[in-house]
Amino acid sequence: MKALVAVKRVPDGNAPLRLKMDCSGVDLAGMPMRINPFDEAALEWAVQRKEAGTISEIVAVSIGGNACQETLRHALAMGADRAFLIAAEHAPEPLAVAKLLRALAEREQPDLIVLGKQASDDDNAQTAPMLAALLGWPQGVFASNVALENNTLQVTREIEGGQEVLALPLPAVISADLRLANPRYLKLPQLLQAKKKTIETLNPSELGVAPAPRLELLGVAPPPARKPAVKVADARELVALLRQEGLP
Amino acid sequence: MKHALILVEHDGVNPHSALRRIVSAARLLADRLTLLVAGSQAQAVAEQAACIAGVSEVWLFDAPHLSQPLAEDLSPLLAHAVRERQASALLAAASPFGKATLPRAAALLDCAMLSDVVEIQAPDVFVRPVHAGAALATLRNPEPVKILSARAAAFPPAADQPAAPINIQPAPPAANRSAWVSTTHPDSARPALAEAKVVVAGGQGLGSAEQFHALLDPLADRLNAAIGATRAAVDAGFIGNDHQIGQTGAIVAPEFYFAIGLSGAAQHLAGMRDARVVVTINKDAEAPICRQADYVLEGDLFEIVPALLRALE
Numbered sequence: 001m002k003a004l005v006a007v008k009r010v011p012d013g014n015a016p017l018r019l020k021m022d023c024s025g026v027d028l029a030g031m032p033m034r035i036n037p038f039d040e041a042a043l044e045w046a047v048q049r050k051e052a053g054t055i056s057e058i059v060a061v062s063i064g065g066n067a068c069q070e071t072l073r074h075a076l077a078m079g080a081d082r083a084f085l086i087a088a089e090h091a092p093e094p095l096a097v098a099k100l101l102r103a104l105a106e107r108e109q110p111d112l113i114v115l116g117k118q119a120s121d122d123d124n125a126q127t128a129p130m131l132a133a134l135l136g137w138p139q140g141v142f143a144s145n146v147a148l149e150n151n152t153l154q155v156t157r158e159i160e161g162g163q164e165v166l167a168l169p170l171p172a173v174i175s176a177d178l179r180l181a182n183p184r185y186l187k188l189p190q191l192l193q194a195k196k197k198t199i200e201t202l203n204p205s206e207l208g209v210a211p212a213p214r215l216e217l218l219g220v221a222p223p224p225a226r227k228p229a230v231k232v233a234d235a236r237e238l239v240a241l242l243r244q245e246g247l248p
Numbered sequence: 249m250k251h252a253l254i255l256v257e258h259d260g261v262n263p264h265s266a267l268r269r270i271v272s273a274a275r276l277l278a279d280r281l282t283l284l285v286a287g288s289q290a291q292a293v294a295e296q297a298a299c300i301a302g303v304s305e306v307w308l309f310d311a312p313h314l315s316q317p318l319a320e321d322l323s324p325l326l327a328h329a330v331r332e333r334q335a336s337a338l339l340a341a342a343s344p345f346g347k348a349t350l351p352r353a354a355a356l357l358d359c360a361m362l363s364d365v366v367e368i369q370a371p372d373v374f375v376r377p378v379h380a381g382a383a384l385a386t387l388r389n390p391e392p393v394k395i396l397s398a399r400a401a402a403f404p405p406a407a408d409q410p411a412a413p414i415n416i417q418p419a420p421p422a423a424n425r426s427a428w429v430s431t432t433h434p435d436s437a438r439p440a441l442a443e444a445k446v447v448v449a450g451g452q453g454l455g456s457a458e459q460f461h462a463l464l465d466p467l468a469d470r471l472n473a474a475i476g477a478t479r480a481a482v483d484a485g486f487i488g489n490d491h492q493i494g495q496t497g498a499i500v501a502p503e504f505y506f507a508i509g510l511s512g513a514a515q516h517l518a519g520m521r522d523a524r525v526v527v528t529i530n531k532d533a534e535a536p537i538c539r540q541a542d543y544v545l546e547g548d549l550f551e552i553v554p555a556l557l558r559a560l561e
Contacts, residue, residue: 014514026379026383094351095361098355121378123363123364123378123518126361128351129323129348129349129350129352129355130351130355132320133352133355138320138425139426154429157348158490158497159344159431160343161433161490165428165429165430166426166427166429167429168426178496179489214391215360216387220385221383222383223382223521226540229542232545234545235552235556238545239559239560242543245504245525248445
């Protein structure tokens with residue numbers, strides 16, 4: 001069984017976010033970058049299935065500038081067999097990403113496409129359902145557990161206040177919650193080995209997709225700040241203050 | 249005349265409480281509003297939805313295969329309804345249900361969409377959080393159909409009205425792409441996390457599952473609160489996944505949020521930033537949660553939480 005896993009390069013969510021002075025966007029200069037944690041969980045799950053013998057090949061793909069090579073090297077070191085970089089000046093919108101991934105899926109014919117449930121920068125959570133729609137495949141999104149039996153996926157999904165289990169015939173698209181798998185730490189031999197694996201670069205035009213943006217970003221602002229917190233001496237004082245705020 | 253459609257989330261009996269707020273959001277985009285209810289024997293849902301102020305009409309798609317509506321079945325239904333009504337907007341709550349379904353419909357319509365909208369500034373200008381809520385992006389959406397999942401807490405609930413007409417629609421045949429197996433909703437005795445007015449949330453500082461429950465359960469009972477947890481607390485086995493709050497997990501905006509023994513990782517703050525009053529009980533007054541809090545009680549939570557419970561009596 002062949003799996004296609006998409007990985008996005010995103011700013012490290014643990015580093016403080018800086019906005020451009022003119023509020024036109026996020027200032028990425030000097031920002032530490034990493035593989036999207038949700039994609040990393042998706043890939044880790046696929047690598048574990050490969051180690052267990054249920055997946056035979058993992059193809060990784062990233063969309064963006066040359067720096068995404070680094071993200072793909074990370075994916076190859078984790079256990080992907082080969083990789084594609086789809087060249088794009090900026091990270092395309094989810095619908096364009098879904099169209100690019102559909103085109104790649106038509107070439108590569110995977111049995112399974114695994115994505116993160118969302119990218120930790122844009123927080124859209126759109127690509128997986130969009131891709132499933134374009135391919136006409138079943139979807140299992142926000143998956144916290146996926147079992148594979150007789151060409152059927154048992155997908156446990158995180159829903160409001162509980163969990164839902166779906167059965168999906170292959171081929172299918174799944175999107176990973178962080179809980180799907182705990183990513184491994186990479187060691188030097190794996191990183192060195194990854195350098196020998198191939199990354200093939202594709203242009204969107206070769207895939208027949210024009211990833212022009214449909215939406216226009218007008219500005220980015222910090223969220224409204226809370227007033228500085230009141231330091232409270234003890235529980236009694238806290239309850240008195242909360243009663244004034246309307247605590248029942 | 250602009251026409252908006254809303255996908256109604258429901259449990260087979262009642263519409264989700266978020267619906268009234270999504271109706272308010274839709275009213276900013278259109279003067280005519282059709283609610284789409286898909287289910288099996290979901291007449292009661294349609295009847296309640298019809299009585300929300302501003303609703304022009306309810307379309308009821310009733311079929312046995314819609315008893316557990318799946319994105320594969322709902323998305324062609326939504327795309328068809330948008331085309332048939334020449335709708336200019338399609339909305340749903342930014343819940344796991346809405347977020348699994350709307351993008352699938354958007355792709356069928358070849359239409360870009362916006363997730364987690366918290367403000368509608370103009371019929372084509374929307375605000376949504378990015379980077380786990382660390383920034384708010386304002387976007388212009390020039391698409392002919394504005395498709396958006398909206399954060400319910402950001403919009404006021406619509407009032408009541410005399411019932412609007414309910415029209416029974418032919419349900420499309422089953423897509424048969426995936427099959428529902430089971431749904432589990434543990435802990436249904438407490439208020440649902442997404443709807444609770446008070447949330448009591450604990451982190452790793454609680455130390456163990458026993459201590460987590462020994463301290464937080466009585467407090468939650470006293471406050472009629474839902475119990476939340478950080479990812480670290482869930483991973484440590486203190487409580488189940490369905491209690492997790494954050495970028496992974498539920499996004500809540502209660503009236504009162506008690507953050508107990510948690511530091512406030514960016515991931516967690518993404519899920520609770522919009523709470524009205526935030527209280528933290530923490531031994532570290534420099535923890536990031538203190539910058540998101542209105543009231544900070546610094547000290548040993550194992551002494552403070554029982555004292556808080558006594559002070560509430």
